[in-house]
Structure formats: C-alpha cells, structure tokens
Amino acid sequence: MVKAVVGANWGDEGKGKITDTLAKEADIIVRFQGGANAGHTIVNDYGKFALHTLPSGVFYNHTTSIIGNGVALNIPLLFKEVQDIVSKGVPEPKILVSDRAQIVMPYHILFDQYEEERLGKNSFGSTKSGIAPFYSDKYAKIGFQVSELFDEDLLKKKVARVCETKNVLLEHLYHKPAIDQEELLATLHEYRDMVKPFVCDVSLYLHNALKEGKEILLEGQLGTLKDPDHGIYPMVTSSSTLAAYGAIGAGVPPYEIKKVITVCKAYSSAVGAGAFVSEIFGEEADELRRRGGDGGEFGATTGRPRRMGWFDCVASKYGCRLQGATDVAFTVLDVLGYLDEIPVCTAYEIDGKQTTEFPTTVLLEKAKPVIEKLPGWKCEIRGIKKYEELPENCRKYIEFVEEKIGYPITMVSNGPGREDIIYRNK
Numbered sequence: 451m452v453k454a455v456v457g458a459n460w461g462d463e464g465k466g467k468i469t470d471t472l473a474k475e476a477d478i479i480v481r482f483q484g485g486a487n488a489g490h491t492i493v494n495d496y497g498k499f500a501l502h503t504l505p506s507g508v509f510y511n512h513t514t515s516i517i518g519n520g521v522a523l524n525i526p527l528l529f530k531e532v533q534d535i536v537s538k539g540v541p542e543p544k545i546l547v548s549d550r551a552q553i554v555m556p557y558h559i560l561f562d563q564y565e566e567e568r569l570g571k572n573s574f575g576s577t578k579s580g581i582a583p584f585y586s587d588k589y590a591k592i593g594f595q596v597s598e599l600f601d602e603d604l605l606k607k608k609v610a611r612v613c614e615t616k617n618v619l620l621e622h623l624y625h626k627p628a629i630d631q632e633e634l635l636a637t638l639h640e641y642r643d644m645v646k647p648f649v650c651d652v653s654l655y656l657h658n659a660l661k662e663g664k665e666i667l668l669e670g671q672l673g674t675l676k677d678p679d680h681g682i683y684p685m686v687t688s689s690s691t692l693a694a695y696g697a698i699g700a701g702v703p704p705y706e707i708k709k710v711i712t713v714c715k716a717y718s719s720a721v722g723a724g725a726f727v728s729e730i731f732g733e734e735a736d737e738l739r740r741r742g743g744d745g746g747e748f749g750a751t752t753g754r755p756r757r758m759g760w761f762d763c764v765a766s767k768y769g770c771r772l773q774g775a776t777d778v779a780f781t782v783l784d785v786l787g788y789l790d791e792i793p794v795c796t797a798y799e800i801d802g803k804q805t806t807e808f809p810t811t812v813l814l815e816k817a818k819p820v821i822e823k824l825p826g827w828k829c830e831i832r833g834i835k836k837y838e839e840l841p842e843n844c845r846k847y848i849e850f851v852e853e854k855i856g857y858p859i860t861m862v863s864n865g866p867g868r869e870d871i872i873y874r875n876k
C-alpha cells in the first residue's frame with residue numbers, strides 16, 4: 451500500500467514528524483518533489499535534526515529511503531546530510547537515488563541568487579537553493595539526469611551546449627563570471643562517483659515492492675498553497691506539492707495511493723512573500739512565533755522568522771480538497787495552550803461578500819479575514835495519549851476545525867516527539 455504525507459497549507463505543518471511517526475510501520479519512504487530549499491525538523495531518540503533532502507524515515511533501521519525522480523537532487527548536500535546524521539549516532543541509512551532524478555547544478559544556485567538580486571524588492575523570497583532555475587531547466591529540457599552522468603561522451607557535449615547559453619546570460623544579463631566548462635565537468639565527475647553506489651531504477655523497485663506487499667510512504671515538501679497550479683501563484687514553489695504528483699515523482703500508479711494523510715497545523719505560519727489572510731503582527735505574532743513548533747517558528751533551512759497567523763479554515767479546507775485528504779493530521783496543538791481565547795479565520799470577505807472558498811491570487815490579495823473566537827483550554831496537553839482525555843475546550847477546537855474543513859481529523863499531534871500522537875478512530 452502507498453500512503454502520502456503532504457501539507458495542506460504553506461509548508462512547515464509538521465510533515466516530518468508525522469512521517470517519522472508513521473515510518474515505524476513502513477518499509478520504504480520516498481521523497482517525490484522539491485529540493486533542499488525547505489526542511490523537516492525531527493525530534494527523536496537520537497536528537498533533533500533538520501532534514502532537507504533525506505526522507506524523514508531515515509532514522510529507522512528497517513526502512514529504505516528513496517530520492518524519487520521528481521526531486522531536485524543536490525548531490526553534495528545529500529551526502530553531507532547522511533554524514534551528519536551518521537555522526538550523531540544514527541545507523542547508516544539504506545538509500546536509493548532514482549536514475550531519472552535530475553541534478554541541482556552549481557550554476558542553478560548562482561542563478562537563483564543573481565535573479566533575486568536583480569529583482570531587488572520584487573524578489574520572490576527564494577531560499578536561493580537553485581530550485582526555480584533547476585525546474586526551469588528541467589522543463590526546458592536542458593537539465594542533467596543522474597543516468598547521464600554515466601555517459602562521458604554525452605556529458606561532455608551537453609556541458610558544452612548548456613554553458614554556451616548560460617554564459618550569455620551570465621555575461622549580459624547578470625554581469626557575472628562565466629562558467630568554466632572543465633571545472634563543471636570535473637564537478638559532475640565528483641557527483642557521479644558519490645552517487646554511483648545508490649543509483650536505482652526506482653519505479654521498478656517500487657513496482658516489485660508493491661507486489662511483495664510492502665508499505666510505502668511518499669513524503670511531500672511544502673503544502674497545497676505552494677503548488678504551482680493550485681497555490682498562490684506566483685508566490686509558489688516550482689514543483690507540485692500535491693499527493694497526486696507523488697505518483698509521478700516516485701513512479702507509482704496513481705491508484706496505488708490509498709491514503710492521503712494531509713497535515714494541518716493548529717495555527718498558521720508561512721515563509722516568503724504572498725497573501726496570507728489570517729496573518730497576525732506585533733506582540734501577538736511574536737508570542738506565537740516564540741512558542742510555536744519545537745523551539746520557535748524559524749525556517750529549518752534558512753533560520754528566517756516565519757510569518758504567523760491564526761488557523762485558516764478557508765485555506766485549509768481548500769488545501770485538504772486539492773490533496774484529496776483521506777485523513778487529516780492536526781499538529782502542534784499543544785502550543786495553543788497559553789491562549790484565553792483562540793481566534794480562527796472561518797471565512798474571507800472579498801469586495802464586501804463573505805466566502806468560504808479559497809480564491810485565485812488576484813482576489814486573495816483583497817481578502818480580509820472573518821474571525822471567530824473559541825475558548826482556550828489553558829493547560830499543557832503534552833503527554834496525553836487518549837482523545838477523551840484532552841480538555842473539553844481542546845476537543846471542541848478540534849471538532850470545530852474538522853467541521854469547517856470537512857475532512858476527518860484522525861491524528862492529533864500534541865508534541866514534537868514520535869510518541870506525541872493521539873489516534874482517533876473515525
């Protein structure tokens with residue numbers, strides 16, 4: 451069976467923690483899109499980790515961790531991450547890399563920086579990991595597939611061809627140093643030698659695993675609202691963040707994805723630019739940011755303070771719908787225990803009219819939040835294992851949200867650790 455773990459919102463919903471928890475019962479965990487531009491924070495018996503490329507299941511002995519063809523693969527960063535976790539006592543993980551994955555090139559990272567510099571105050575708030583230039587090249591058909599590293603003749607010719615166009619842009623648009631072909635080729639040889647032991651025909655591997663009845667988890671990065679088609683375009687990421695894309699980015703048939711576990715955080719946070727209707731500011735935001743997540747809401751990759759907001763029922767209902775949520779994992783609920791009253795955004799007002807349907811970006815820019823307030827529970831809920839043992843107001847908050855979004859909350863996460871999870875039979 452294949453299960454996808456994906457985000458309903460802007461990312462940072464706690465997918466890493468949910469994947470790490472569910473990976474206990476899984477055989478294989480696959481990253482199917484995105485790159486090292488965002489991170490998952492995981493807290494377990496080995497310590498606290500920020501993963502960027504490795505799937506969140508790498509901490510178990512019994513799992514195989516796969517980098518699918520849909521990922522933007524930064525080869526040196528992947529191996530740095532492996533070294534990092536092994537140096538902290540995690541057993542050497544079993545890793546496979548798709549022969550169809552494409553490679554983040556050193557110049558993708560440079561182009562990302564140069565373009566953000568050029569745009570100045572109109573920049574997209576990119577993490578400058580090369581993701582947008584990477585996916586642009588992939589679809590412009592000038593990307594480098596892992597398999598191509600192993601054909602020297604092809605590689606040489608392609609490097610020459612790609613450098614020709616890139617160097618025109620570097621010289622005339624960005625006024626930066628040109629790419630040295632020999633140097634680039636030498637770097638690609640290093641990448642080839644690093645990745646060689648792990649390269650695999652992943653879709654075939656997964657096909658066989660499914661025949662053997664193996665349990666596969668697909669781990670998404672970011673969330674619905676950062677999807678290039680269904681998100682807040684153009685303030686989105688460059689690869690699809692939807693469970694449906696998991697079939698493509700891993701190479702499994704779409705009908706094999708039986709469960710779509712959609713992660714929603716009990717309040718909102720976002721990074722980068724773009725409309726964020728339920729956003730809060732000042733001391734109210736600072737307090738939530740300080741208390742949020744596990745040690746504050748700051749980017750796992752960049753350390754940037756995240757923008758904060760109250761739970762947004764409109765965005766989350768939409769986020770769950772586009773993911774095709776079979777289950778909602780409602781996370782970081784413990785953080786809200788300090789509030790007397792918990793504001794929730796239940797609708798948007800656009801041009802004087804109320805709606806609970808998430809609009810396109812043009813209209814979203816005009817939306818104002820309609821806020822309802824629920825009573826807080828004013829206590830610590832970490833450590834509680836049974837749904838019925840949660841304080842009444844806490845259950846009411848969960849049930850209120852569930853009713854508004856229209857998808858079943860079957861998991862409640864009440865702390866950053868693997869064991870901090872309450873299953874709810876629906």
Ligand code: GDP
Pocket residue numbers: 457461462463464465466467488489490491492493672742743744745750781782783784785863864865866867870
């Ligand atoms: P991801 O990108 O969706 O995996 O999310 P991140 O890892 O960037 O952000 C989630 C943050 O919340 C991390 O610091 C987690 O350790 C933390 N976290 C996850 N679930 C919970 C929870 O239920 N309670 C608390 N307090 N923190 C949590």
